[in-house]
Amino acid sequence: MTKAERTRHFIVEKAAPIINRKGMAGTSINDIVEATSLTKGSVYGNFESKDEICLEAFDYLVKRVGADMSQAMSRGTTSREKLDALFSYYISNVTGENNYGCPIMNFGTEADDTNPAVKVKVNKAIVNTQSVFAKIIRAGIESGEFKKTVDADAFAIKAFAMIEGGMWIARLQGSPKQLLLIIDVLKQEINDYCQ
Template identity: 75%
Template sequence: MTKAERTRHFIVEKAAPIINKKGMAGTSINDIVEATRLTKGSVYGNFESKDEICLEAFDYLAKRVGADIVMAMSRANSNKDKLFALFEYYLAVVSQENTYGCPLLNFGTEADDTNPIVKQKVNKAILATENLIAKVVRSGIEAGEFKRSFDPETFSIKAFAMIEGGMWIARLQGNNKQLQIILDSLKQEIDDYCQ
């Protein structure tokens, strides 16, 4: 990595949690300058605009979340346990201080009507997560863990939407009660499809 690439990465790494918390519109270039302790000229010497930083911040956060999910699921032996590990990952994330919620939800909500490029990136990340869930369900069906009547696509869409909604409620209410109910319901559905 060149010095310029390291500097860009450093700026994105420091800016990403701020943008995830305050939003793209709510984050000022001064917030980024303060977090990086670089000059405004140095920040703008590496990025053309705050929007460019926001785009890379989303990519950075989405990549981290994806890697964390894969890591959590990789520790499980069965496909059922992989899905349960995914659910526990989301529950742990919502419980952690300073995570500021799911970047897909945060960026997606803000970009819905205002930023088609970010909206497209969020849609791509949503589909990747749904595809991951569906892939695990399909693998479980092929391995004989799950009944053939278990619909991978329907379950993945439902699970993702329910989890994101539960995370949103948990962040707003400051407790995990609804998210836990959602995850327990999804676990029960998985158990119902086990052979």
């Protein structure tokens, strides 16, 4: 890893949480300069534009969320336990201190009408996340844990929308109350899936 590669990564690491919090338009190069204690020349020596930083910041955040989700899932053995672990991760993601919301939600809402490149990345992240849910359900069906009649894709779409909506509300209200209710509903539904 060359110096430049390390610096690039360092800049992304510092910039990502700021962009996730303040938005792409709301974050200035100066914000990034201050956060990294570098200079503008140094930042632009490693990146071509602010847009490139935003794109890599989104990739970085999504990768980190994905890693956290995998780690959470690995704590469960059965499909149901894996789903429970995922739910717990989402809840901790809202109740934890240094968290600024789901990057897929934050970048997606801003990029929707303004940044096609980011929009494409967000769409891929949505599909990936939903397929994580669907794969767990399918594994549970194959192992005999869940009924064969369960629609894995439909559950994934529904659960993802509910959780994203619930996290968004929880962050805005400064309370996990509604997210907890939504997670309870999902757990009850998974309970009904069991045979």
